[in-house]
Amino acid sequence: xxxxxxxxxxxxxxxxxxxxxxxxxxxxxxxxxxxxxxxxxxxxxxxxxxxxxxxxxxxxxxxxxxxxxxxxxxxxxxxxxxxxxxxxxxxxxxxxxxxxxxxxxxxxxxxxxxxxxxxxxxxxxxxxxxxxxxxxxxxxxxxxxxxxxxxxxxxxxxxxx
Numbered sequence: 001x002x003x004x005x006x007x008x009x010x011x012x013x014x015x016x017x018x019x020x021x022x023x024x025x026x027x028x029x030x031x032x033x034x035x036x037x038x039x040x041x042x043x044x045x046x047x048x049x050x051x052x053x054x055x056x057x058x059x060x061x062x063x064x065x066x067x068x069x070x071x072x073x074x075x076x077x078x079x080x081x082x083x084x085x086x087x088x089x090x091x092x093x094x095x096x097x098x099x100x101x102x103x104x105x106x107x108x109x110x111x112x113x114x115x116x117x118x119x120x121x122x123x124x125x126x127x128x129x130x131x132x133x134x135x136x137x138x139x140x141x142x143x144x145x146x147x148x149x150x151x152x153x154x155x156x157x158x159x160x161x
Contacts (some may be wrong), residue, residue, distance in 0.1 A: 007138040008065075011145040014152070015069055015123075017159045018084070020077020023070045023120075028137065031058025031126075048101055048124050063130050065141060067123040068103070076158060081121065083157050087148060088123060097126040098144070 002009040004026065012024040029047075036056035039049045046066065052058065071077035088100040103122050107115040125144065127137055152159065 005134065005138055007142040007145070011067065011141050011148075014145050014148050015067065015084070018080035018152070019158045019160055020072045020074045020080050021069050021084075022072060024067060025069075026065065026067045028063055028065045028134075030130075031062045031064055032060050034058040046103070046122075048099065048122075051099065051124070059128060061130050062126060062128045063137065065125045065127065065137065067125075068120050069122075070120055079158065083151075083155070084121075084123070087151055091144065091147065096144070097128075099124050 002012070004012065008026055012026065015021055016024045031047075031052070034044065034047075034052065034057045036053055038044065038057070039047065039052055047064070071081055085100055088098055091098050100121060100123050103120045105114050105118040107113065125141070127140060130137065151157070
């Protein structure tokens with residue numbers, strides 16, 4: 001059973017239903033108080049650094065919800081990734097502060113070569129004016145999920161059984 005709130009677990013399931021997509025994980029992190037000159041610190045490696053540099057760090061009362069996933073490198077996974085890329089770009093151009101980006105670790109470490117093994121994709125959803133309650137954040141994720149489910153149906157995007 002998932003330890004995620006229902007709205008987040010459902011969004012995970014929707015993404016993971018797409019062919020070739022797997023290992024969906026997520027988190028919510030406050031950006032308030034993160035300064036631009038701190039973004040080179042290893043503790044912020046998971047954040048969209050270039051985006052945050054544009055505002056010199058996080059905005060007051062802002063959080064980021066991140067949905068990380070992998071692909072299995074099949075032709076179907078590339079179709080799913082292309083669809084998700086379009087979907088996220090379309091939402092962003094409609095005014096929703098969301099982006100899809102890649103994430104990877106260094107090609108080589110003292111433990112060996114990692115190249116070809118660490119590529120992940122991340123949907124970043126920036127939410128401002130957050131309150132003490134998670135519910136407004138969960139409501140926005142639920143709305144994004146409903147829109148994604150509708151787009152999957154409209155465009156007949158291949159899903160797993």
